[in-house]
Amino acid sequence: MSQVIKLYIPGPVEVSPDTYAAMAQPMIGHRGKGFQDLYAEIQTKLQTVFGTSQPVYLSTSSAWGVMEGCIRNLVQKKVLNCCNGAFSDKWLDVSRRCGKQAEAYQVEWGQPILAEEIDKRLATGEFDAITFIHNETSTGVLSPIAEIAALKKKYPEVMFITDSVSGFTTVPTAFDELGLDVLLTGSQKAFALPPGLALFTASEAAMKRAESTPDRGYYFDFIEFKANGEKSMTPSTPCISLIYGLRHQLNKMLAEGLPQRYARHAKLNGMVHDWVRRNGFDFFAPEGYRSKSLTCVANNRNIDVAAFIADLKKNHSMIIDGGYGKLKGKTFRVSNMGDESEASIGTVITALDDSLSRCS
Numbered sequence: 422m423s424q425v426i427k428l429y430i431p432g433p434v435e436v437s438p439d440t441y442a443a444m445a446q447p448m449i450g451h452r453g454k455g456f457q458d459l460y461a462e463i464q465t466k467l468q469t470v471f472g473t474s475q476p477v478y479l480s481t482s483s484a485w486g487v488m489e490g491c492i493r494n495l496v497q498k499k500v501l502n503c504c505n506g507a508f509s510d511k512w513l514d515v516s517r518r519c520g521k522q523a524e525a526y527q528v529e530w531g532q533p534i535l536a537e538e539i540d541k542r543l544a545t546g547e548f549d550a551i552t553f554i555h556n557e558t559s560t561g562v563l564s565p566i567a568e569i570a571a572l573k574k575k576y577p578e579v580m581f582i583t584d585s586v587s588g589f590t591t592v593p594t595a596f597d598e599l600g601l602d603v604l605l606t607g608s609q610k611a612f613a614l615p616p617g618l619a620l621f622t623a624s625e626a627a628m629k630r631a632e633s634t635p636d637r638g639y640y641f642d643f644i645e646f647k648a649n650g651e652k653s654m655t656p657s658t659p660c661i662s663l664i665y666g667l668r669h670q671l672n673k674m675l676a677e678g679l680p681q682r683y684a685r686h687a688k689l690n691g692m693v694h695d696w697v698r699r700n701g702f703d704f705f706a707p708e709g710y711r712s713k714s715l716t717c718v719a720n721n722r723n724i725d726v727a728a729f730i731a732d733l734k735k736n737h738s739m740i741i742d743g744g745y746g747k748l749k750g751k752t753f754r755v756s757n758m759g760d761e762s763e764a765s766i767g768t769v770i771t772a773l774d775d776s777l778s779r780c781s
């Protein structure tokens with residue numbers, strides 16, 4: 422299967438032909454042994470990638486389903502939503518829509534979430550959960566996950582809920598070692614699968630909290646995931662084709678090796694960063710807090726971003742992103758997530774140079 426326009430947007434990302442081929446398997450019943458074997462095979466691989474001995478759950482939804490599920494399952498008192506971009510800001514809104522007490526720790530878009538600021542707020546004793554986004558895709562900011570997770574020891578009663586939708590498998594996020602309560606991700610970012618599947622793992626404490634939380638609903642009830650997972654099944658009919666694709670991508674990841682995979686993302690990200698510097702652009706994120714899976718470029722040269730993107734599409738059959746929400750035109754983003762290689766990132770860089778020569 423070939424794609425006419427190649428995606429360098431930070432999700433959905435390009436899906437490789439071998440992944441599409443792996444998905445094209447005959448359908449099987451989701452309550453039969455064939456599916457249970459598939460689930461069990463994937464389970465151990467997912468545990469390796471998540472760095473956990475806890476079960477990893479498959480949710481047939483986009484990541485937001487599980488993000489909302491975290492609120493519904495784990496917040497009883499009040500949640501602190503750490504907000505520094507479009508996705509993290511939205512989580513505050515979602516908490517309130519779920520009828521929960523919620524407060525924002527709001528920082529300017531482009532800035533990281535800092536452990537000492539979380540510490541100050543948790544010290545009030547008001548909160549029983551926090552949400553935070555490891556890699557804010559809208560701004561290209563990578564927040565210090567290890568420093569934030571280390572606070573869990575000081576606040577064992579607080580649920581540490583982490584979205585690494587666009588960071589997962591691009592930098593280390595070993596769940597058990599970090600001591601988080603939930604780590605969630607989605608299929609269409611660094612996994613380089615089509616959208617429609619979210620993955621998450623939860624601590625024993627999180628499962629315990631969920632048990633005593635009322636109004637969890639059904640579709641995202643963590644206890645349903647756990648009970649079904651024990652039988653190598655999902656609560657409802659899952660996206661079986663995507664799960665075949667997931668098995669394929671996990672096999673590729675484990676064959677590459679996780680440290681090698683992280684190194685590849687760092688290298689490819691560095692190639693895009695070199696292009697940014699060479700062309701006199703700035704980074705939207707401060708040094709030390711820049712994503713390894715995408716680059717959010719500040720448009721300090723004031724180029725016509727829409728024209729630049731249109732030129733790339735017309736002359737190079739590829740698309741990058743023109744800035745998220747209020748950052749439209751002020752930034753543009755280039756993804757290096759998933760199956761990208763030195764060759765494919767080299768191709769986008771050549772194209773960026775060519776299109777920029779017509780648009781600046």
Ligand SMILES: *Cc1c(COP(=O)(O)O)cnc(C)c1O
Nearest residue numbers: 483484485508556558586587607
């Ligand atoms: C893409 C993304 C989401 C939302 O994912 P959906 O699959 O659209 O639900 C959430 N958080 C982050 C950081 C993302 O990059």
